Amino acid sequence: MNAPLVGVLSLQGDVREHERALVSVGARTCRIRTEGELSRVDGLVIPGGESTTMSMLAVRTGLMQPLVDAVRGGLPVYGSCAGLIMLATRVLDGRPDQQTLGALDVTVRRNAFGRQVDSFECDLDMPAVPGGPMHAVFIRAPWVEDCGPGVEVLARVEDGPASGRIVAVRQGKALGTAFHPELTGDGRVHALFVEMVRHG
Amino acid sequence: MSGAETSTGTTRVKRGMAEMLKGGVIMDVVNADQARIAEDAGAVAVMALERVPADIRAEGGVSRMSDPEMIEKIQATVSIPVMAKARIGHFAEAQILQSLGVDYIDESEVLTPADYSNHIDKWAFTVPFVCGATNLGEALRRINEGAAMIRSKGEAGTGDVSNAVTHMRKIGGEIRRLSSMSPDELYVAAKELLAPYDLVVEVAAAGKLPVVLFTAGGIATPADASLMMQLGAEGVFVGSGIFKSGDPVQRANAIVQATLNWDNPDVVAKASRGLGEAMVGINVADIPVHHRLEERGW
Numbered sequence: 001m002n003a004p005l006v007g008v009l010s011l012q013g014d015v016r017e018h019e020r021a022l023v024s025v026g027a028r029t030c031r032i033r034t035e036g037e038l039s040r041v042d043g044l045v046i047p048g049g050e051s052t053t054m055s056m057l058a059v060r061t062g063l064m065q066p067l068v069d070a071v072r073g074g075l076p077v078y079g080s081c082a083g084l085i086m087l088a089t090r091v092l093d094g095r096p097d098q099q100t101l102g103a104l105d106v107t108v109r110r111n112a113f114g115r116q117v118d119s120f121e122c123d124l125d126m127p128a129v130p131g132g133p134m135h136a137v138f139i140r141a142p143w144v145e146d147c148g149p150g151v152e153v154l155a156r157v158e159d160g161p162a163s164g165r166i167v168a169v170r171q172g173k174a175l176g177t178a179f180h181p182e183l184t185g186d187g188r189v190h191a192l193f194v195e196m197v198r199h200g
Numbered sequence: 201m202s203g204a205e206t207s208t209g210t211t212r213v214k215r216g217m218a219e220m221l222k223g224g225v226i227m228d229v230v231n232a233d234q235a236r237i238a239e240d241a242g243a244v245a246v247m248a249l250e251r252v253p254a255d256i257r258a259e260g261g262v263s264r265m266s267d268p269e270m271i272e273k274i275q276a277t278v279s280i281p282v283m284a285k286a287r288i289g290h291f292a293e294a295q296i297l298q299s300l301g302v303d304y305i306d307e308s309e310v311l312t313p314a315d316y317s318n319h320i321d322k323w324a325f326t327v328p329f330v331c332g333a334t335n336l337g338e339a340l341r342r343i344n345e346g347a348a349m350i351r352s353k354g355e356a357g358t359g360d361v362s363n364a365v366t367h368m369r370k371i372g373g374e375i376r377r378l379s380s381m382s383p384d385e386l387y388v389a390a391k392e393l394l395a396p397y398d399l400v401v402e403v404a405a406a407g408k409l410p411v412v413l414f415t416a417g418g419i420a421t422p423a424d425a426s427l428m429m430q431l432g433a434e435g436v437f438v439g440s441g442i443f444k445s446g447d448p449v450q451r452a453n454a455i456v457q458a459t460l461n462w463d464n465p466d467v468v469a470k471a472s473r474g475l476g477e478a479m480v481g482i483n484v485a486d487i488p489v490h491h492r493l494e495e496r497g498w
Contacts, residue, residue: 011223012224012460013223015222015223049220049244050245050281053243053244116302116303116304117303120206120210121212121213137212183216183219184212
């Protein structure tokens with residue numbers, strides 16, 4: 001499997017930026033809006049966007065259950081920001097009816113850093129991706145409030161009022177970041193994910 | 201220590217916020233109940249304003265930024281982003297909206313302009329701005345002033361989509377023209393567009409604006425949303441079209457479905473069924489030129 005096919009969930013959000021990042025690290029991509037499209041891929045990316053809207057659209061288009069089944073069945077999956085929320089098992093400050101895929105045994109807090117005026121950029125240490133600090137862009141971002149025992153913490157915020165908050169996690173074949181590596185041109189997180197896809 | 205610098209209000213954070221709204225519908229709402237209906241229907245954001253454009257047209261008078269109390273009520277009701285409008289050039293209104301913590305400011309021709317020469321210096325703000333444009337030069341002038349998102353102007357409050365179509369075709373056509381030019385032709389192109397040369401070069405190379413492009417103005421039906429997405433819009437603003445129609449809940453849902461499945465006529469057809477009355481509508485041709493919103497902005 002030289003160039004794995006990674007689908008990007010295309011209900012809403014920054015789909016194109018994820019496609020560009022995936023292609024830059026050697027994957028092929030396609031857009032996923034139906035169960036048929038989902039069945040063909042080796043891995044799945046859930047982009048940034050509005051997690052409540054994305055979840056609602058997945059339910060209304062009948063895609064939620066196939067997504068849950070695919071991820072339970074071991075499909076490698078990566079989510080950034082809203083995508084991280086979609087992968088979480090528990091969501092704080094979401095909608096009461098918000099459904100998620102439950103691929104990561106974590107509790108996420110939605111819009112945890114505040115409103116758009118509080119959105120920010122900073123550097124993070126992320127030892128799972130070699131090559132120095134990771135420049136991270138947080139946009140109305142969530143954080144991971146707590147993790148189950150099987151979850152590996154990959155990065156935390158290092159400064160400011162949110163210092164110590166968990167913003168990147170991995171569990172089995174699921175990877176989540178509260179920030180948007182697809183916006184910076186740094187392909188290392190996507191490369192890490194494509195490695196996870198390659199090794200099944 | 202790698203994380204020593206944390207910065208807010210950067211260009212990347214402002215433009216990135218708009219990237220997250222792509223493929224979505226942003227709905228005009230005038231109170232908390234409408235905001236809840238919009239969120240339940242799957243809107244990616246709401247635009248809080250005191251009167252929808254159709255009522256601004258009907259009632260006339262000077263139209264201004266909304267009451268902060270009303271904006272705060274909407275912020276307390278929904279968890280999706282809340283946008284609000286400031287008058288063109290009215291940077292004090294924008295300062296107030298930033299202090300309220302709105303997620304995006306629309307420097308909007310729908311309100312009565314406050315400055316007939318200058319737009320707001322949007323670089324001076326932490327909160328991002330969206331601005332209207334009728335053509336590529338106008339879009340690039342707004343981006344040069346710091347706009348982090350562009351929308352077509354259309355003719356808000358009419359239910360007549362024709363001006364939005366004209367603006368989207370114009371912007372798309374001018375981008376395609378730039379992409380076909382040789383580098384030495386871009387100097388004159390910048391002069392003709394009345395736009396900064398560096399931005400013209402950037403657009404020519406990328407084949408798209410450096411910020412997200414939505415459509416707005418006169419969108420009233422699922423078919424309108426599909427049409428605008430097929431003409432290159434990355435998402436849709438719906439103003440009077442939803443809450444001036446017979447069944448806002450169903451119409452809001454239908455426009456969300458059509459924006460998601462814009463390239464699938466079977467789904468748009470299904471979404472278009474049994475929606476009840478669309479907003480009544482005014483033909484743009486019947487509006488005197490000096491009352492047309494597309495004429496506002498410079």
